[in-house]
Amino acid sequence: MRNNHLGSFLLLVLLAIPQISFATSSEQTWQKLRPNLAPFNDPFKQLTQPQLDDLGYFVALSEDITLIESQAPNYKKLPELKLKQTALEQELQSQNINVNYLLSQRKIVMQKREQAATATNPEIINSSTKHTVSGYLVPIEIENNAIKTAFLVKDSPYFVVAHQHHVPQPNQTIYVDLSKSNIMPSKEKVTLSGLLNTDDVKKNLKSADNHEMNYHAVYKLENVTIIEQQGD
Incomplete structure (x- = not known):
């Protein structure tokens, strides 16, 4: 009886090994899609979401004031807007936030973030090595109820909370030709x-709740084999 239980246990372990292998291999593939880049200073990461919101409001308010001063300098609410601008800047400064410095870094950080998001890893590009990757398909073209082309993403794009939509970075998005x-x-x-x-590959696609999403992939998966599809 003990041998039977041991045999059953070993069988379960052996059956589980391929699934563990797929999961580990897939996770490693997603991680390797991001190249090892030199770190850069991103002061915006140190801000909380409310602080980012206040900074964004300050920028919008400043742009409105500049526009009004150039087009309607006698606008009666202009002094009130300037008071709000000053009060908001003082509030941010009281939290040790250097508004002028952050604004001077905005374009630099945006450029570096974009470079990091679109950079590919030359070490993972190999014509003779097949990679296993798990994720969710976002169809681009469908013909006869079959997906012709799609984006493969790591996290489900079909689970949306409070209409918050997030498109993965380009180097975390894979274009897939599934025509065969x-x-x-x-x-x-x-x-x-x-x-x-x-x-x-760049495509504007609509989410399940009809929200327009701008997908961008800097990788493609070729000679595709379907290893597993949940729900089959």
Whole structure:
């Protein structure tokens, strides 16, 4: 009896090994899509969300004031807007936030963030190495109820909380040609295997709640094999 239980246990372990392997391999693939870049100073990461909101409001208010001063300098509410601007700047400064410094860094940080988000990892691009990756398909083209092309993303784009939509970074988005795979649209996770290469694909797609999303992929998966599709 003990041997039977031991045999059953070993069988369960052996059956579980491929699933563990897929998950680990997939997670490693997503991580490797991001190259190791030199860190850069991003002072905005130190701000809380309310502080970012206040800074954004300060920028919008400042732009409005500049526009009014150039087009309608006698606008009666202009002094009131300037008082709000000053009060908001003082409030931020009381929290040790250097508004002028942050605004001077805005374009620099945006450029560096974009470079980091679109950078590809040359070490993972290999014509002879197949990579296994799990994620969710965002269809681009559908023909005869089968996905022809799609974006593969790590996290489900179908789970939206309070209409908050987030598009993955370009180097966390993979363009996939599935024209030979006969895979049907699904909100379930899929596991694919194929050759990774670089690409530059941009598409405006609509989410499940009809919100427009701007997807951008700098990778593509070629010679695709479907390893697993949940729900099948």
